[in-house]
Each structure stands twice: as C-alpha cells, then as structure tokens.
C-alpha cells in the first residue's frame with residue numbers, strides 16, 4: 214500500500230522506515246530541510262538503534278522516500294500525521310498548531326476514500342474536530358486515531374512488533390473501512406496474539422494519555438517512597454523489588470532516581486490535566502500535578518545532595534556528570550532531568566564536565582556554557598565528585614577500582630540507583646544513591 218507520513222521526527226522517521234520495512238511504499242514529509250536530506254541519504258538525524266539500517270534498506274528497495282513537498286503525498290491511500298504536539302509556551306496545554314497545519318497541508322492532495330491517521334498525542338476531542346474539518350472541506354477522506362506507544366531506544370522493535378494496537382474510528386461504514394485499511398497497513402506487524410482494540414475517537418485519544426499518566430504516576434510513586442526511605446533510613450531499591458514481586462504491581466517503572474523527562478511524559482501529563490480542566494473535570498487529574506511536582510523536585514534533591522557531599526560548596530569544584538540524555542539509548546534531551554542537573558550545578562559555579570555517548574551535540578546546542586568531554590575517562594579525570602544521571606550501560610559497567618585512580622576525590626552520587634554500592638564502597642568510594650542508605 215502507498216502510505217505517507219507527515220512529520221519525520223522521533224516518531225515519524227521510525228514509523229516511515231518501519232512501514233517500508235513491512236513492505237509498503239512510503240513517503241515521509243517534513244518541513245525541516247536538513248532532516249529530510251539526512252533521511253533521504255539514509256542517515257538517521259536522531260540516535261535510535263536500528264533506524265539507520267531500515268533507512269538504508271528502504272532506500273535500496275525503492276520503497277522509502279522523503280520530501281519537503283506536501284504534494285509528495287499524492288497517490289498515497291493512508292496518511293499518518295506524526296508531527297509534534299509540544300507544551301504551549303507558558304501554559305500546560307498542548308500546542309496543536311502543527312497538527313492543524315499538517316491536516317491543512319494534506320487537504321489539497323486528498324482523494325475520496327483516503328484515510329488520515331492521527332499518531333501524534335493529542336487532547337481528547339481533537340480527532341472529532343479534525344474529522345469535521347475533513348468533511349467541511351469536502352475531502353471525502355476519513356479520519357482514524359491510532360496512538361503510538363513506542364519507547365525511544367526501542368522504537369523500531371516497538372513499531373514492527375507492537376505490544377498492542379488501538380484504532381479510534383468513526384461510527385458506521387466509514388469506521389469499518391478505516392479498520393480494514395489499518396488492518397492492511399499492520400498485517401505483517403500483528404502477530405496472532407497482538408491485542409487489537411477498536412474503539413471510538415475519544416477512547417483512543419484517552420488511552421494514550423492515560424497510559425503515559427499511569428507510567429508517570431508509577432515513577433513519582435516510587436520517588437515519593439525514595440524520599441521517605443531517605444528520611445527513615447530505608448532502601449527504596451529493596452522496597453521496589455519487594456512490592457514488584459506482587460504481579461498486580463510489577464517491578465517495571467519502579468526505578469527511583471532523578472525522575473522522568475523526555476518529549477512526552479512531562480508534557481503529556483500537563484496537557485491531560487489542562488484538558489480535564491477544560492472538560493470541567495480538573496479534580497479527576499489533580500493528582501497529576503502532584504506527580505509532576507514530585508518529579509521536578511527530584512532534580513534539585515540530586516543537586517542538594519552533590520552540594521552537601523562536597524561540604525556545602527560546589528563553586529569551582531570539578532563535577533563529572535555522566536549522562537545528558539533523558540534516558541539511555543537516546544540522544545533526546547527534551548526536558549532531560551540529567552541535563553537539568555548539569556545546568557543547575559553549573560549555575561552554582563561548579564566546573565561541570567558532562568559526557569554522554571549520544572546527547573552531547575543536542576546538549577551543546579542548548580547549553581553551550583557547560584563543559585563537555587566525549588570520552589568518559591576525560592570527564593572523570595580530576596573530578597571532585599562523579600554524578601551518574603543517565604544509566605547508559607557503559608557507566609553501569611565502570612570499574613570503581615580502575616577509575617578510582619583518575620579522580621581527585623572518590624565521591625560518587627548515583628542519580629539512577631544503578632551502581633553496585635557495595636563494590637564502589639569496597640573500592641574506597643563514598644557512594645550515595647537516592648533513597649538508599
């Protein structure tokens with residue numbers, strides 16, 4: 214099937230390349246010229262494991278193309294909208310201007326029977342409004358909402374073999390046709406056991422924000438427990454292991470530390486709460502404000518721990534910051550807790566030398582005032598404190614004995630609770646985690 218993907222960022226680039234991998238003829242459209250040039254030449258503009266291989270394979274097969282020209286979508290039967298829905302400046306609500314512009318840009322090129330599929334994360338009510346716009350313009354096209362649950366770092370595998378699919382479709386015959394087209398799109402992605410939920414627009418939109426709100430709540434819950442463990446002298450890691458054995462709770466997303474970031478969880482819970490307020494149901498999502506508040510204060514708690522461990526003064530102390538991306542296996546620094554900690558320490562006058570396997574270029578663009586080292590050992594050399602804030606495998610694997618000889622003081626602060634405290638202490642280090650004795 215011929216497919217177009219509007220918006221080729223973290224979501225759209227992977228979606229386009231994966232759809233080509235599944236055998237479709239795909240054109241990706243983006244307004245960013247540099248991004249389109251990179252994608253068209255088979256080079257990934259973002260760090261995402263496996264993406265570059267798919268881009269090359271897609272180009273070689275002739276089934277994957279990219280363009281800045283909206284008219285390139287002509288002839289496609291299904292059009293995925295994957296543009297950004299960032300937080301509106303100075304507000305909590307989502308900015309829908311890109312989604313609206315993408316749909317307006319599609320209108321002149323749609324043929325009756327085409328399917329426009331929303332993938333972006335939007336406030337509930339958006340799909341109904343966009344279907345009305347398609348109808349009012351006389352496009353003859355149908356809208357479906359097919360939220361995306363991929364995780365950065367696993368985006369390709371999550372797209373090629375999703376753990377579930379959700380279709381929000383209009384009622385009646387149009388909905389049946391939409392479902393049939395989406396089934397065709399995903400025919401090779403769906404295993405026999407892949408759960409498929411076919412529902413209305415509002416439910417599909419809500420499933421997405423509810424999922425992210427639940428994940429964010431789980432993380433803030435365990436971070437609140439970490440605060441109590443710190444005050445009472447308990448170990449949040451053992452606590453998470455213990456409660457995680459209860460299958461009703463589960464161990465995943467119970468890792469305490471400096472909290473969640475990225476281009477989605479933080480802005481999605483804020484937009485959800487803002488939309489609930491518009492619907493007169495602000496009290497139903499009031500807890501999300503607490504989830505956000507717990508999350509945001511973890512960053513300062515980490516900074517306070519560094520200051521305290523350095524005797525109250527960080528001015529001109531060399532602090533090696535391990536990690537900048539909001540999570541490992543990504544170069545994404547949108548709302549990154551790790552980068553935030555580095556910036557706050559720098560603001561206090563510390564001589565920050567930050568390192569990250571993938572996120573230095575994005576961090577440098579946003580915060581050129583920070584010091585950077587591409588080599589981990591260079592970052593560690595002469596450090597008065599080592600602060601681990603993104604749990605890349607190479608940082609978890611550091612040998613405390615070997616790196617002990619590089620630093621000025623053997624002080625390590627583990628913002629992700631991933632280091633073996635016993636091994637670091639045995640090598641002569643002062644180790645401090647978050648919510649660990």
Ligand SMILES: NC(=O)C1=CN([C@@H]2O[C@H](COP(=O)(O)OP(=O)(O)OC[C@H]3O[C@@H](n4cnc5c(N)ncnc54)[C@H](O)[C@@H]3O)[C@@H](O)[C@H]2O)C=CC1
Pocket residue numbers: 219220221222223224225242243244245248295296297298311314315318332333334335361362363364365476477
């Ligand atoms: N990043 C992720 O892991 C996931 C993101 N999402 C959602 O997907 C949406 C996109 O997110 P990201 O890919 O992370 O954002 P992004 O910022 O990386 O990508 C958005 C892309 O859309 C392009 N764009 C903007 N207006 C356009 C237009 N009118 N025509 C063509 N292209 C246009 C931008 O140039 C940019 O390349 C958001 O709603 C997000 O919440 C959902 C699941 C996963």
Ligand SMILES: O=C(O)[C@H]1O[C@H](OP(=O)(O)OP(=O)(O)OC[C@H]2O[C@@H](n3ccc(=O)[nH]c3=O)[C@H](O)[C@@H]2O)[C@H](O)[C@@H](O)[C@@H]1O
Pocket residue numbers: 334361362363364365366425428432465466467468469470471472473474475476477478539540
């Ligand atoms: O809507 C989205 O964009 C996506 O948002 C998240 O995916 P992602 O942002 O890629 O990353 P996660 O793995 O969810 O991690 C988010 C943040 O939570 C933090 N985290 C995660 C787990 C944990 O136990 N503790 C914790 O602090 C991570 O370090 C990271 O900063 C969701 O997991 C995806 O399902 C969703 O599609």
